[in-house]
Amino acid sequence: MSKSQVRLSRRMSMVLRHRPESxxxxxxxxxxxxxxxxxxxxxxxxxxxxxVVAGNDKARFAVEGDRIRASQxxxxxxxxxxxxxxxxxxxxxxxGTPRANVESIMREGLRPRSRQHxxxxxxxxxxxxxxxRRSSDVAILSVRTAEMAEAGHLFYRSANGVWLTDxxxxxxxx
Numbered sequence: 001m002s003k004s005q006v007r008l009s010r011r012m013s014m015v016l017r018h019r020p021e022s023x024x025x026x027x028x029x030x031x032x033x034x035x036x037x038x039x040x041x042x043x044x045x046x047x048x049x050x051x052v053v054a055g056n057d058k059a060r061f062a063v064e065g066d067r068i069r070a071s072q073x074x075x076x077x078x079x080x081x082x083x084x085x086x087x088x089x090x091x092x093x094x095x096g097t098p099r100a101n102v103e104s105i106m107r108e109g110l111r112p113r114s115r116q117h118x119x120x121x122x123x124x125x126x127x128x129x130x131x132x133r134r135s136s137d138v139a140i141l142s143v144r145t146a147e148m149a150e151a152g153h154l155f156y157r158s159a160n161g162v163w164l165t166d167x168x169x170x171x172x173x174x
Contacts (some may be wrong), residue, residue: 001055008044009052013060015042016070031069031080038068059160071165072158074116083155084164089145093120093163095173096131099139110143110168117156117164120145144172 001009015038020027023041026046027033039046062071074080083111095110095118110118121127124140131138148168149155156164 001052005048005055008042008048009056009060011042012038012049012052013073015071016068017073020078022143023136027069027078027080029081030083031074031078032064032067033069034060035063035066035068044045044169051084062159071160072117072162072164073119076115077114080116081154082158084158086154089149089155089163090122091146093122093143093145094124094127095120095141095143096127096129096138097141098131099137100135102139102141105141105171106173109170109173110141113168117166118168120163120165120168122161130160142154142174143168144174148172 013170015023015025016027016031016033020033024075025033025037025041035046035049039049042049049068053063060071061074062069069080072082074082097105119130121130127140128138131140143167145155145163148165153165153167158164
């Protein structure tokens, strides 16, 4: 993606995941907004938006007909229901994080903090890529998700393949 597309992608993420009111839009209960409303609010063309949606390697945005939403990653302050159905997770999922966070994670577990869910990756490569967004010194944590599911924890898989859960207690992390 070009620099201008990256800037627009970040702006769209901020608006659709964290602060829709910052551009005067309102998301419906599932996080959707008409594309025409978003285009007007951001002052961009449909071609620019389509290029960002198509070029985003993380598939952060979902387009359905004439509406758009963020696939996941919403702040707690943006209460939406993505309509995801619980699914059985694989044996293990992964979480990439700056190495400086490992001690507290091993003590307290993974919490969603300001987001609605904890995000987990299906493979080491994706977890590494996610972790390096915040630091070049990354640790990859393994999460025994099958054990968690057996103990009653629910898992969801967003449209772009990110696994979501409410929390990960420390005893399931290595």
